[in-house]
Each structure stands twice: as structure tokens, then as C-alpha cells.
Amino acid sequence: xxxxxxxxxxxxxxxxxxxxxxxxxxxxxxxxxxxxxxxLPPQKxxxxxxxxxxxxxIYVFGMGAIASLAVIIVSGIILSxxxxxxxxxxxxxxxxxxxxxxxxxxxxxxxxxxxxxKFWMASWRGGRLLTWITGVVxxxxxxxxxxxxxxxxxxxxxxxxxxxxxxxxxxxxxxxWFNVANVGQMFMWHITLLPIAVAAIVAxxxxxxxxxxxxxxxxxxxxxxxxxxATFPDHHDTDLTGKTI
Amino acid sequence: MHALLASVTGDVPTxxxxxxxxxxxxGNFIVIAVMVxxxxxxxxxxxxxxxxxx
Amino acid sequence: MSKKIxxxxxxKGNGIAGRSWKGTNRExxxxxxxxxxxxxxxxxxxxxxxxxxxxxxxxxxxxxxATSQPGDFVVTxxxxxxxxxxxxxxxxxxxxxxxxxxxxxALDLQSxxxxxxxIDTSKDFVIDPLKTLPNPPAAIATWTAASSxxxxxxxxxxxxxxxxxxxxNPSNVATGNYGPVPALxxxxxxxxxxxxxxxxxxxxxxxxxxxxxRSVLFLGDGAYLNNLASTLHLGGDQWGMMNExxxxxxxxxxWLFSAFYQVEPFKSLPNADLVVLMIVVALTVxxxxxxxxxxxxxxxxxxxxxxxxxxxxxxxx
Numbered sequence: 001x002x003x004x005x006x007x008x009x010x011x012x013x014x015x016x017x018x019x020x021x022x023x024x025x026x027x028x029x030x031x032x033x034x035x036x037x038x039x040l041p042p043q044k045x046x047x048x049x050x051x052x053x054x055x056x057x058i059y060v061f062g063m064g065a066i067a068s069l070a071v072i073i074v075s076g077i078i079l080s081x082x083x084x085x086x087x088x089x090x091x092x093x094x095x096x097x098x099x100x101x102x103x104x105x106x107x108x109x110x111x112x113x114x115x116x117x118k119f120w121m122a123s124w125r126g127g128r129l130l131t132w133i134t135g136v137v138x139x140x141x142x143x144x145x146x147x148x149x150x151x152x153x154x155x156x157x158x159x160x161x162x163x164x165x166x167x168x169x170x171x172x173x174x175x176x177w178f179n180v181a182n183v184g185q186m187f188m189w190h191i192t193l194l195p196i197a198v199a200a201i202v203a204x205x206x207x208x209x210x211x212x213x214x215x216x217x218x219x220x221x222x223x224x225x226x227x228x229x230a231t232f233p234d235h236h237d238t239d240l241t242g243k244t245i
Numbered sequence: 246m247h248a249l250l251a252s253v254t255g256d257v258p259t260x261x262x263x264x265x266x267x268x269x270x271x272g273n274f275i276v277i278a279v280m281v282x283x284x285x286x287x288x289x290x291x292x293x294x295x296x297x298x299x
Numbered sequence: 300m301s302k303k304i305x306x307x308x309x310x311k312g313n314g315i316a317g318r319s320w321k322g323t324n325r326e327x328x329x330x331x332x333x334x335x336x337x338x339x340x341x342x343x344x345x346x347x348x349x350x351x352x353x354x355x356x357x358x359x360x361x362x363x364x365a366t367s368q369p370g371d372f373v374v375t376x377x378x379x380x381x382x383x384x385x386x387x388x389x390x391x392x393x394x395x396x397x398x399x400x401x402x403x404x405a406l407d408l409q410s411x412x413x414x415x416x417x418i419d420t421s422k423d424f425v426i427d428p429l430k431t432l433p434n435p436p437a438a439i440a441t442w443t444a445a446s447s448x449x450x451x452x453x454x455x456x457x458x459x460x461x462x463x464x465x466x467x468n469p470s471n472v473a474t475g476n477y478g479p480v481p482a483l484x485x486x487x488x489x490x491x492x493x494x495x496x497x498x499x500x501x502x503x504x505x506x507x508x509x510x511x512x513r514s515v516l517f518l519g520d521g522a523y524l525n526n527l528a529s530t531l532h533l534g535g536d537q538w539g540m541m542n543e544x545x546x547x548x549x550x551x552x553x554w555l556f557s558a559f560y561q562v563e564p565f566k567s568l569p570n571a572d573l574v575v576l577m578i579v580v581a582l583t584v585x586x587x588x589x590x591x592x593x594x595x596x597x598x599x600x601x602x603x604x605x606x607x608x609x610x611x612x613x614x615x616x
Contacts, residue, residue, distance in 0.1 A: 273542070
């Protein structure tokens with residue numbers, strides 16, 4: 001049932017109108033939008049700056065993992081276009097399969113170094129517990145996704161992996177439902193369910209980083225130069241001697 | 246380099262490093278070594294100073 | 300009066316970590332960094348693929364097994380008939396052999412699932428496939444008419460005889476009372492060598508079948524598959540979970556999971572899979588909850604690697 005709402009009487013943009021009077025949020029959609037804009041305004045989601053302490057090569061590994069994930073997905077899509085037997089019979093197919101395997105190796109390589117860095121920086125501080133948890137969950141779900149991939153090689157390794165892996169799953173009581181020897185089922189988990197799960201958790205993880213910002217250094221104090229001297233929130237830079245550029 | 250290439254493409258028997266129960270296959274060893282090296286390099290290599298703005 | 304929150308805690312608190320940064324900033328281009336990242340990783344991946352490629356060890360079949368190791372095939376077929384193979388004695392989800400499940404005390408998760416994938420090895424792996432032959436062996440009738448005691452006695456005797464025979468070769472078996480068993484296993488061997496057993500066992504009578512459970516279980520019951528895996532260092536106690544064939548990198552992220560299977564007491568436990576799985580799950584949950592654990596979450600402060608990461612910040616304080 002729709003209720004008749006009279007059109008706005010002036011030409012002012014929506015955002016001014018919405019933030020001006022709280023009573024304007026009467027729909028689920030409107031309330032959701034208000035919450036989203038409050039939690040993650042566009043400047044926070046897509047900033048042009050980072051705090052000055054974000055200045056170490058350790059910070060590139062998270063991005064490296066995401067870049068690798070992008071390559072995994074693209075190579076996976078190309079494999080999907082041609083089906084699971086393609087790589088056995090086509091040299092181009094075999095090459096694309098190789099890119100899928102190597103991008104997975106790089107994905108875990110960058111992800112784990114990222115984890116090491118984040119641990120030694122104690123990145124859970126300041127209310128970032130969920131960021132940490134979603135990170136570990138991404139790791140676990142990625143391992144599951146990679147595992148199902150090995151089952152789809154349709155070669156000796158798939159035979160052996162399914163034969164071995166059934167034992168742990170049967171011991172846990174779920175082997176009959178999640179049947180590693182059922183290639184049809186494993187296929188759907190690997191190309192649909194698990195990629196969606198990985199993408200969703202990684203997206204949540206990244207959004208949480210944007211919401212909370214990159215964690216400040218351990219023992220940062222209000223008296224530190226970088227906090228005392230700040231006048232503008234944007235375009236402010238200092239060289240290594242502390243002089244403003 | 247050619248030996249490394251051949252060892253990965255399977256012309257050469259698989260290489261395992263280690264003692265007793267703790268053997269590690271060459272490919273895995275290299276990946277783990279690269280991870281450690283990259284981690285250490287990331288900690289010690291200087292990071293370029295911020296971009297100057299007009 | 301507020302409780303003092305540890306600076307290493309995850310809680311928002313009143314500290315600088317919990318508030319949005321009001322200090323100096325540096326320019327940072329998110330999309331540019333992402334683009335550079337994707338380009339660099341793509342180049343690395345393409346280079347690695349072009350130089351190293353990826354392994355593709357051809358799958359084995361019941362046919363390749365029967366052809367290269369007929370002795371092992373017959374030994375296994377006999378065990379399937381007699382219900383003494385690993386699959387026959389596995390318990391849930393394939394059958395209900397008592398005492399076969401992996402338990403920790405009273406915890407028996409394996410039994411909880413019940414027999415959801417019922418497999419009667421003598422019927423499903425031997426008798427039914429043989430019945431699909433254009434001229435099924437007469438031995439089938441002899442077998443099905445016999446009592447289970449007789450059947451057990453025949454297969455037990457034949458198994459022992461095969462063990463003693465030169466090269467496990469069925470032709471070298473000493474004469475004895477094996478009933479219809481040698482005829483059945485020999486017929487199955489011929490069927491396997493011809494390749495029809497692969498399709499009959501795999502299809503299970505349907506046109507489409509993506510479920511390879513029976514084929515994998517039958518293959519795994521023999522020494523053939525297991526020996527091939529051992530040669531490639533893919534066995535559980537050879538760090539197999541981590542390894543890839545050849546010198547290709549495998550799954551190094553499974554190092555800890557794999558490690559337990561290499562050491563006692565886990566290595567020889569009958570319920571090793573359940574025990575190791577529970578430990579690994581517990582450790583993963585522990586990793587998730589590190590920020591809540593005092594001591595563990597203070598490690599970064601005790602071993603100050605962060606001093607290297609943020610050295611410019613600390614220098615300019």
C-alpha cells in the first residue's frame with residue numbers, strides 16, 4: 001500500500017534537506033541511507049589522504065592480496081567459460097589454469113605477510129575487533145575455497161585429495177553432506193558459494209578498515225608532533241625534518 | 246636458472262629439504278622463504294616521503 | 300569511575316587509536332594503488348605461469364590399476380567381497396560397523412551423521428557390476444545362495460592364499476576351498492582390464508553422474524593408489540597435505556594442519572583425524588580472539604617490531 005507524498009516544494013538537493021530535519025527519515029530505505037552515510041561518508045570511503053604514519057612497505061600487502069584475488073577471479077572466470085576439462089586438452093587452457101594456481105599462491109603469500117604485519121602492529125586496537133576477526137575468517141574461508149579447487153582438477157591429485165580429505169570430514173560427521181568425492185557438489189561450492197563468501201567477507205573487512213581508519217602507532221600520544229601541528233585535515237604534508245612542505 | 250626451471254616442470258626428481266620427520270618440499274620452502282624475506286624487507290626498506298603539492 | 304582499559308585491548312576506549320585521526324596526513328591514491336597492484340600481480344602471475352606452468356598428473360582408473368597391478372586388484376576385490384576392506388569396515392556414512400568410528404571419549408560425531416551414503420562393498424563393488432555383464436558368471440548364483448559364514452570363510456582363505464602366492468598372482472595360488480570367489484574376482488579383473496568396470500561402477504545405472512564416491516573408495520582400498528601417492532610424497536605422514544607433485548609449491552598455509560600428522564602421539568592415533576581437526580579449529584578460533592586475550596595481545600608491545608614500521612613517526616615525536 002503506497003501513501004501519497006507531496007513532492008518537495010523547493011529545489012534544494014536532497015542531502016541538505018535530509019540532514020536538516022531528522023523527521024524526514026520515515027522509510028527503511030531512508031533510515032538505512034542515514035545510517036550508511038553516518039557510518040561511512042563518501043570522504044571516509046574514498047579518501048585522498050591517509051594519516052602520515054601510513055608510511056611503510058608493510059602496508060602494501062593487504063592491497064597485494066586483493067589484487068591477487070582479482071586475478072584469481074578473472075582466471076577463474078576464463079576457466080568457467082570453457083569448462084573443467086579444457087585445461088587438459090588445450091595449451092591455452094593449461095596456461096590459464098597455471099595463472100589460476102599461481103595467483104592463489106600469491107594470494108596466500110600476501111595475505112599471510114599482511115597478517116604478520118597486522119599482528120605486530122596490534123591492529124585490533126581502538127575498537128577494531130571485527131576488522132581482525134573478519135580478517136581471520138577471510139583466511140579460513142579462502143583455505144576452504146582453495147581446497148575445493150584442488151578437487152576440481154579432475155586428475156590424479158583430485159582422486160587422492162578426495163580420498164584423503166573424506167576422513168577428516170567424516171570424523172566430524174559432515175562428510176556425507178559435504179561429499180568431497182561428489183564432483184558435481186564440489187564444483188558448485190568452488191565456483192559459486194565459496195567465491196561469494198570470500199568476496200563478501202573481504203568486502204566487509206575492507207569497509208571496516210575504511211570505517212575505523214588505519215590504526216595509529218602503538219604508544220602514540222597527544223603531544224606527538226604529528227598530532228600537535230596538524231591544522232588542515234587534507235593536503236598537509238611534512239618532510240622528514242618535520243618542516244611543512 | 247635452467248636447473249630451477251627443470252626442477253619445477255618435473256624433468257628432475259622432486260627435491261626435499263630437512264631432517265627426519267621435518268622434510269619440506271622445495272617449492273613450499275621457496276614460497277615460505279620469499280614470505281619471510283618480503284616481510285623483513287618491508288620492515289627495513291625506507292618508504293618514499295609524501296608527495297609535494299603545489 | 301571508568302575501568303582502565305589496556306592500550307593493547309580491542310576496545311574503543313579514550314585513546315588515540317579509538318578516535319578518528321586529527322593529525323597530519325599524506326597524499327594517498329586508493330584507486331591508483333589498486334591499479335598498480337593488479338598490474339604488478341598480473342605480471343608476476345603471467346611470468347610464473349609461462350616459466351613454471353602447473354602440474355597435471357593423469358588420473359588413474361580401475362583399468363590402469365587392473366592392468367599394472369592385477370595382484371593388488373584381486374586382493375582388494377576379495378576384500379570387498381568378504382567385507383574386510385577399509386571401506387567395508389569404515390562405519391558411517393558408508394555402513395554401520397561397530398567400533399569403527401573416530402571418537403574422543405563419549406564424543407562420536409561420525410555416528411551422528413548416520414549411514415547416509417550406504418555402500419555394501421560385496422554387492423556394490425563386485426556382484427552388481429558383474430551382473431551387468433552380457434554373460435554373468437555362474438559363480439554369482441553360488442555366492443548369493445551361500446550363507447554369510449561360508450562367504451566369510453571362502454574370502455578369508457583366498458585372502459591368505461593370495462598373500463602367500465608368488466607376486467600375489469592369482470594363477471600361483473595354492474589349491475583350496477575358496478568356493479566361487481576366484482571366479483568372481485577373476486571376472487571382475489577382466490571387466491576392469493576391459494574398461495567397462497570404470498563406467499559401470501561410476502554411472503551406477505544413470506546417464507549423468509557427477510558423484511565419484513564409489514570409484515574413489517574402491518580405488519583407495521587397494522595399495523595401488525596409496526603407493527602412487529607415497530611415491531609423490533602426498534601421504535598424510537609425508538607432509539602430503541601441504542605438498543604438490545613435482546617441485547611446484549603446494550599448500551604452505553596448511554603447514555600446521557599437516558604438522559600434527561607427522562609427530563607422535565597424533566601420528567598413530569586411531570582417531571587422529573578427529574583430534575587434529577578439533578585442535579586446528581580451536582587454534583583458528585584462538586587466532587580470531589587474540590585481541591581479547593591478555594598476554595597474547597601484548598606480544599606486539601613486548602617484541603617491538605612496530606618500532607621499525609613506524610620509525611619515522613617515533614623519530615619525529
